Amino acid sequence: MRALVTGGAGFIGSHLCEALAARGEKVFVLDDLSTGRFENIEHIPGLECIIDSTMNQEIVRDLVREVDVVFHLAATVGVQLVVNDPIHTIKNNIWGTEVVLEETCRYRRKLLITSTSEIYGRGSREIFQEDDDRVMGPTNRHRWCYAASKAIDEFLALAYWRQKKHPTVIVRLFNTVGPRQTGRYGMVIPTFVGQALHGEPLTVFGDGKQTRSFTYVGDVVPALVTLMERSEVNGDVFNIGSNTRVSIEELARRVITRAGSRSEIKFVPYEEAYGEGYEDMRHRAPCLDKIRAAIGYEPKTGLDQIIDKVIADVRARMR
Numbered sequence: 001m002r003a004l005v006t007g008g009a010g011f012i013g014s015h016l017c018e019a020l021a022a023r024g025e026k027v028f029v030l031d032d033l034s035t036g037r038f039e040n041i042e043h044i045p046g047l048e049c050i051i052d053s054t055m056n057q058e059i060v061r062d063l064v065r066e067v068d069v070v071f072h073l074a075a076t077v078g079v080q081l082v083v084n085d086p087i088h089t090i091k092n093n094i095w096g097t098e099v100v101l102e103e104t105c106r107y108r109r110k111l112l113i114t115s116t117s118e119i120y121g122r123g124s125r126e127i128f129q130e131d132d133d134r135v136m137g138p139t140n141r142h143r144w145c146y147a148a149s150k151a152i153d154e155f156l157a158l159a160y161w162r163q164k165k166h167p168t169v170i171v172r173l174f175n176t177v178g179p180r181q182t183g184r185y186g187m188v189i190p191t192f193v194g195q196a197l198h199g200e201p202l203t204v205f206g207d208g209k210q211t212r213s214f215t216y217v218g219d220v221v222p223a224l225v226t227l228m229e230r231s232e233v234n235g236d237v238f239n240i241g242s243n244t245r246v247s248i249e250e251l252a253r254r255v256i257t258r259a260g261s262r263s264e265i266k267f268v269p270y271e272e273a274y275g276e277g278y279e280d281m282r283h284r285a286p287c288l289d290k291i292r293a294a295i296g297y298e299p300k301t302g303l304d305q306i307i308d309k310v311i312a313d314v315r316a317r318m319r
């Protein structure tokens with residue numbers, strides 16, 4: 001098998017590439033290194049990395065022709081990045097996916113697209129099911145352009161499936177975390193761990209009572225590989241995540257304890273953290289019934305274990 005991973009130099013992409021290479025697959029990566037890093041994948045044997053954008057249709061076409069399957073992970077992600085550069089976010093996420101869909105359809109290559117739990121928006125529910133309504137904030141809150149761009153990707157992929165029977169599956173990833181994730185673009189766990197290890201205050205945004213469910217990247221990657229192998233999942237959308245919820249304040253306390261840190265917690269108003277384009281959602285956890293029934297998915301790694309792994313990773317980088 002030969003696989004193309006767009007965004008393969010990123011956090012989740014690099015873990016996927018490792019898993020594919022370990023199965024003996026030939027892995028090609030297409031990554032513009034905007035948020036990905038070559039160091040994430042340079043240790044993977046036999047991997048070929050092409051540094052370019054998914055918006056470059058000729059390059060995408062040449063690569064798709066060479067492989068059997070395509071994992072499309074390349075996207076502009078991270079609340080900080082989205083709020084700072086909504087133009088690039090919208091263009092990159094919509095145009096890049098359009099190109100990947102067109103070329104994989106041309107050569108009939110199975111495509112897995114990673115979407116996001118942001119799709120559900122700020123609905124008042126706490127647990128989200130694939131068919132739930134989506135509740136988006138206003139367009140002057142730039143955060144929502146990310147969810148809107150990924151929703152267009154989903155619409156487009158499902159349209160390719162319906163109109164052209166193009167074999168595609170979509171996954172909505174809920175807060176996925178683990179080693180190599182950077183805190184630079186807003187992600188909370190690497191940010192808190194970095195702050196705790198440097199003895200700086202942990203910046204809890206808002207009142208800290210908002211909750212999230214965090215999933216270990218090592219529990220997500222095998223599910224992506226399995227969904228690629230199964231044809232009965234084509235044309236469908238699946239949540240992947242964990243349903244153990246934690247408040248952000250509690251998360252901060254756990255990070256401090258597990259890092260053996262003396263840091264304190266500092267509550268930061270949202271406007272101060274992200275400016276005016278930001279709006280948070282209170283709760284977000286996945287219903288996992290559908291993915292469980294389809295492939296027997298079950299997250300295994302608990303939050304404390306995840307925090308320990310991230311602490312070890314950040315410590316190793318500080319050396």
Ligand code: UDP
Pocket residue numbers: 079175186187188189191192203204205206210212248280281
């Ligand atoms: N957050 C925080 N401090 C930080 C970064 C994030 O309190 O330094 C909060 C953020 O407001 C949100 C949660 O942590 O409520 C998760 O944020 P993240 O950006 O990791 O993911 P999101 O679920 O918002 O996409």
